[in-house]
Structures are given as structure tokens and as C-alpha cells.
Amino acid sequence: MVQPRHPSLISAALFSSSPPPSSGVSLKHQHGRLVLEVPLPSRNEKCLFFLRPMLMTVGDLIADLQREDSGATAFLLSTDGQHVANMTLLDTLLEKDFQLVINNEVYRVSAPEKVVTSSEHARNLEDMKHVVHLLHTALHLPEHQLLQERQLLERMDTIKQELSPLEKMKAQLSQTAEFQTSRALWTGMALLSVQGGALGWLTWWVYSWDVMEPVTYFITYATSMAAFSYYILTKQDYVYPDVKDRQFLRYFYKGARKKQFSVQKYNKLKDELKQVEEDLRRLKYPNQLQLPLEQIQQKP
Template identity: 45%
Template sequence: MHLQQSFHLTLSEPLPTWVLRGTLGKSQPGHELHVRKRDWREKKEEGNKEVRQDVLSAPFPHQTVRRAHGLRSATHSTLFTQPTSALSPQGWRGAPSWHGQRLLCSSAAPEQVTVVYQNGLPVISVSLPSRRERCQFTLKPLSDCVGVFLQQLQAEDRGIDRVAIYSMDGARVASSTGIDILLLDDFKLVINDTTHLVRPPRRELLPHEEAEKLNDVKFLVQQLYTTLRIDEHQLSKERELIGRLEDLNSQLRPLEKVKEELSKKAERRTTWVLWGGMAYMATQFGILARLTWWEYSWDIMEPVTYFITYGTAMAMYAYFVLTRQEYVYPDARDRQYLLFFHKGVKRTRFDIEKYNKLKDDIAEVELDLKRLRDPLQLQLPIQQLTDSKN
């Protein structure tokens, strides 16, 4: 037999037969019915006492109390229903009220992304996926952009593989979009595979005239900052360029030594070629003079000298056809020097490309230093400008 009224009671003994006899028996007239009713009431009270003692002495595992949302109490039994005052508090003093209960409760998840304004700056609070904690990001609406906010998110939590911002219609917001433009409307923040709906508070836009005044103030503040920090900036830039120049020179020194050796060898061979041409011309002059005045006469040697001169002109024209340059002695000498030099480079496997790149970088750094040290760049007064020119 079970009692069902927001809790269940388990009885180990069967129901007495007099109960059934008292409830199911037919009523008879007269004194016999009155006696039977009185006997039934006395036996009922004794049975209730026995039931009460059994219930109070029963161990707690036989009692089950269940509370949950949506449960209704069952129909009360007219036979075993007892008032709450019938149970003595001494019998329940040793057991807390929460024994044998199962509480089913649920709470709504807190909002994971919020936007508030503190001291005029937007503060975006985001729940980081790795550490399950909220982190606040204070942004500058006029200078920061969406890309800065996304970089701060990934730098704060290395577990973020993908982060992006989308508008309400599903279009992705560009990284160059300003924070002030982003906070004008609702948007979606996607972190990895989780989408957060962000509803920034509404703020009134400045009128056009006030916006122009604000831009003028920003420009003046920027000029003031530049004027106050120009010396420090130029000094730091000069130190940076000098350090870079020293680094490039240290890389260039070993290559410069190899280049000097190759250059000396190429110069020596070019000089030998020049002196060889001079010796050839002198030998040709001597042979023609000997044949003209000693061996033969001018009448015989004149056609020979003509063909020699014409052959020399043909050689110069062939030089132009091959090199696309006029046969000029300085240019011809430089060309021969470069031929000898590159032959030495191939022989020694000298990295000529790296050497040329280092030379270009050094020239660029020296030009930057020259421009940085220019009096006009230093914003010196006119008197100092004239002194520097003198």
C-alpha cells in the first residue's frame, strides 16, 4: 500500500482484514450497527497509531521525496490521510528537510558579449572560449578599426582559430571598418564555431558642424603632439638608421675583400690587353715601314696599306654589331674589364647579387640619414638655416 502526496511511504505489513470488513460491510439497523461503528473507530485509531510508529521508525531509504517542475499531487487516500500536526517534530529532528530530495532547476546562460560605454569609450566584454572567463576590450572609436579588435581577441586567447564580424544580413564586415561605424547597428561576432549576437547601446550622432569642429580639434592635437615629439622621434630614427647601416657594413666587409681581389685581377688583365694592342700597332707600323723603304717601294705597299685600313674598319663595325656600342676606347676598356671580372666571379663562386643588394641598401640608408639631417627636416629657424648653408 502506498501513500502518494508529493512523497511516497512504504509499508511492510499487509492491510488488516478488519479494515476491509469495516469499509465494505453492509450497514445494519439498530444497536448492532452502532457497536460495529464504535469498534471500527477504535480499531482504526489503533491501526493509525501502529502505522504512525512504523512510519516514524522506518529507515530513510524507504522514503522517497521528489520535487520537479510540473508534477501534481496524486489523489489523497481517505483511509490513510493524516494531518501534518499528527507527526511529532521529535521524530524528524535528526534528519534535515532536504534528505531524499532531487531538485531539478535550470538557469539561463548569461549574455556572453556586451557593449557598454565607460568614460566615453566603448568597452566590449567577451567570454573567451579557452579559459571560460570574460575579458574586457577598451577600444578607441575614432582611431581603432575592426581589424584591431580581432587581433586583440586572438592575442588574448590563443585557442581562437577563427574570428570574424558579420552584419545582421550575413555580410562580412571589413577589417578596415571603424569601431564607431560598427557600433551604430547590431552585428554578429563569430568565434570559432560560436556565433554571438551583439546589441550595442544606441547613441546619437553628432551634427555636421560639431563633427567638423571635432576633426579640427583632432588635427590641432596631432600637430601639437608632432611638435613636442619631433626631436625625440628624429633622434630615435637616426639611431635606428645608424644601427642598420652598421649591420649592413658588417655583412658587406667579407664580400668587399673578395671583390677587391677579383677587381685587381681583372684590372691587371685589362691592362695587359691594352698594352698588347699597343704592341700590335707598333709592330704593324714597323713592318710596313721596313717593306716600304727597304724591301719594296711605296707603289707596291700602297694597296697593302689600303686593305689593312679597310680591314681595321670592318673589325670596328663587327664590334658594333656584336655589342651594340660604338667602338670608343674608354667603353671598350670597361667592357673588357667586366668580362674578366665576371669570369673571376664564376671561378670563385662569388655572390654578386648579394653584394649588389647590400650596396643598394647602404646607399638608401645613407640617403635617409642625409634627408633626416637636413635643416628643413629638423624645422630649424631661418638663422640656423643660413648658418648651416654658410
Template identity: 35%
Template sequence: MVAITNYYAGNYLRLSVSIRKAQFCSSPPTDKVTIHYRLGLPSIEVPLPSRQEVCSFTVRPLMQTVADFLNHIKQEDGGIDYLAIYDSSNTRISKSTPLETLLKTDFTLMINEKKYSANAAMASDNLANIEEEQGMSRLKTMVHQLYTGLNVDEYEIRREKELQQKLKKLQEDIIPVQSKLTEMTDKAESRSSRLMWGGLAFMSIQFGFLARLTWWEYSWDIIEPVTYFVTYGTAIVFYSYYLITRKDSIEGIHDRHFLIGLHKYAGKNGIDLAKYDQLKNDIVRVEAQINLLKNSRAALSRPEDH
């Protein structure tokens, strides 16, 4: 782990030094200092007397001074004895001057006994052109984003209209079925209730019949085995019903007979309950999609908090 860290640290250090010095050397040397802008940073091409070649230095105007720039030149060419910068009036510029100030006007770089003129004003014009091109590029990007946003909004509006039409069609299809289904539901509920009350009536009649046999017609000693078998037989019937239907409560029995009656009446009236359920699900899904589109547009139109 330490070896990997040292490896990347060494590479990063070498990369930082190369960026700071920005050594791009070529030949032959000229009698001028040329200033270009690369990726928004000024690159100053300086002729080096000892090497007889031109070396490019990428500087950071807001963070570096004239002294930093001159030190970089001396590091590249150890044969330089005298190095200074003069303005257009032949006045020496202080080493503490920020490079941002230096690059706003023309200047002269003196290396040993030779002077090299630098046209910083032309470089500033080039930078202005670059910034203008970048501004136009950003403007085009903003226009494209705006156009895309408008298209998305237009698509959402068109999509919402399509969903509204689809919802209207589904509601028109389900209304006649729903009116008939309401009537059939009432009939199925009445049928299920009659069956439940019929079960209670049967149990009451059974109780009364056994009571009459016990206290009026015969005696308890004779009827007791009969009541045992009747009770056990009733338990067998209900247990068999549970095994078949898996309904172990009165409410479950009621619901089962309600559904049986509903499907029976639906078949008589030619209503497809599966299709009805599909229509209901489609309506719920379309309404959810419409609400989602409305919420999306509302979120986009809401002003951002600053």
C-alpha cells in the first residue's frame, strides 16, 4: 500500500512540476516573446540563449508574479546571468508585479544583453475572441437546453391529452357495465343473506324438532343417541365444507356465496367480470399517469428557492 501511494505521489509531483513550468521547447529561437492562450491560461514562448530554442511557459496570472515567471526561465536555462522585464517606456518592472497586470500591456524581456519584445495587447485580443467564442458556445448550449425543455413540455401536454381521451373512452365503456353490476351486486347480496338466514332457520327447526321428540313424543333416554348422531353429522358436514372451500368463518361463507351469486347473474346478463376488472385497472393506471405528468409540470414551473 505504501509503495502504491509513493508511486502515485511521485507521478503527481512530476505532473505538477511539468504543469508549473510548462516546458514545450522548440527551435529555432526568435527575437520576440510570443503570448498565446491555451485552455484559458496564457502560454509565454521565450527564446533561450544557451539552448538556442524557444521554450513555452504556461503561467497563472492570478496566482503568480513577475518573480515566479523569471525564476522559471532561469531554471530552464542556467546560462542566463541577467534577466529583467521593462515596460514600453523602458522602465524596469518590479518582480512583485502580478502577472495579471503584466499581461495587460506590451513589455520587453531582457535576457543577458538581448531584448525580446512581447505584444501582450494582441494576446489579450485573442483571449477576448476565445472568451467570445466560449460565450457563444455556452449560449448555444443554453438555447439547446431551452429548446429541449420546451419540447419535453410540449410532449407532456400532448401525452396528457392522449391519456385524458383514453380515460374518457374507458369511462364510457365501464359506465353501462357498472350500472348493471350495481343491480347484480344487490341481488347477489340478497341471495347470500337469504342463504345465511336459511341456515339459521334450519338450525332453529332442527332444535325445535328434537325438543318436541325429547319432551313430548319420547323421552331423553330414547332421543339422546339421536341428538348425538345429529350433532356429529352436522360437524362432519361443516368440516367437509371447510375442506372444500377453505372458509372457516361465517363472513367467509357469506362472501363466497355472494361471489357465486354475482358470477351467476353476470353470466345471465352477458357481462364479462374479467373484462370489467381489466377496465377498472386500466382506469386506475391512466389516472396515475395523468397525475404524474401534472406533478412533473408543476415541479418544473415552480420557481427555484435561492
């Protein structure tokens, strides 16, 4: 017995026991079109199928065969017995010979003769094929894209529902952190004002400048040491906007820990929502699906 883990051996055994391919199928040019003549088993007659190699796939050809003869089970094989995927374009398939299997009856199909053309005409023909394929992809949206759009809309709605309570909590935490940051800045301003007033009072009313000059020197030196310590601890210069932002984040994360607000979860949901919106925008404009992201982003 052949073990199931060797599908290639099974395929070889099946095809070795099957009858050799017959030549009942013909593929030729007729009236400027490529025509496939196939015998249908249920109708006991041959039927002509006009092919569009640049627009049709293997799955389209099999669907046409089964639509014409509901009792027919068909699939395509390469000359070495390998299955041909349904998404393969007929234009690619017709470059080599292949086999058509209908209800266990194997038919060998020869590739059609190619018209000899100049190299420039061949390049123009290939460019035209590429343009036609892109237009077909852009103008005929597959069903799986519509299904994907529906799934993306459902995913976006789910993400927004999860984000709604987090957005409210984030707004409250941001408001509290902004208030505490402003209060810390005004407290620092008040302390500096008190310090300046105390130094002036001690200089003009209690002591003289000769006494207060060393005091002010050491106060300035201590302030420089404090600024340098801030740089060592934070690896940032003591710039007032940066200090304000750092203090805001400190109060925000402190409040988030108290309220059990997950910043990582919030950021992850925001990234997912942005990605879903970008995917939906691409699906609405199918001619941009194959463009790089930087070429389709809206300019500010």
C-alpha cells in the first residue's frame, strides 16, 4: 500500500493506471478568435468555446465547461501531471501544452501557434496585454474584495466600540495631567518670584550687596548644577517646552496607573483603526491597489 504522506506517488499511480491522453480537443484560431473545441460527455457532441486569453483564467474556463454541461467535472493538468491553479491566466497557460481532464477522460491540448512579429510589435503587444489586465482588475472587482470590505467595516466598528470608553478615559487623564502641569509651572514661577523678592529685600534693607553677592553667586551655581543634573538623568537639554511635555507625560502615566488605563492597548487599537481605514480607502479606489503607499497618500 502507498502511504498517504506521499501524494506524488499516489498521483503517479493514478495517472499510470488511467488511459493515455486522447486528441479529441482542438485549440485553433478561427475568425480572429482563439477557439477551444471540447467534446461534452452528457451531450455526446463537441462544443466551441471562444477564449479571451488576456481576461480569462483557468477557473473561468472550467466554469464555462460546467455551465454548458452540468454533469461534467473538469480540471487542467500540465504535461508532467501537475494541477494548474484556477487563478492562472489563460495567456500564461497557452504558452505550453497542457492536459484537459473531463470526467476522468484525459485530452491532450497543444498550444496554439504563435504569430511571428517584430520585436517592437511584440513589446507593444505585451504592454497592451498588461494595460488590459490592469483595466480588467480595476473595473471588475472580484467578489472577495467586496467580502473583504464588509469584513473591514465590521472590524472598524468593533475597534471603535472598544476605543470609545478608552477615549473618554484618555480625555479625562489628559485634562487632569494638563491641569497638574500648569499648576507645577505656576508654582515654579511663584517660587522664583519669592526668591527674587527675598534677595532684593536682603540686599537693600537687611544686608549690603557686599554680603549678598556671594549668596547670589552660589544660588546661580546651584541652579546650573540642577540643570546639568536634569540633563544627566533625562539625556535632554533643559528646554522649557520639552520640560513641560515631560512633566505632562509623568502626570498622565501616573494617573493611568491609578485608573488602570492601558496605554499599550489604546495605542494598539489606534494603529489597527488607522490600518483598517487605509485598507478601506484602497478598496474604494481599486486602481490604486498596486501603487506604493507613499504615492497615494493625500498631500497636506
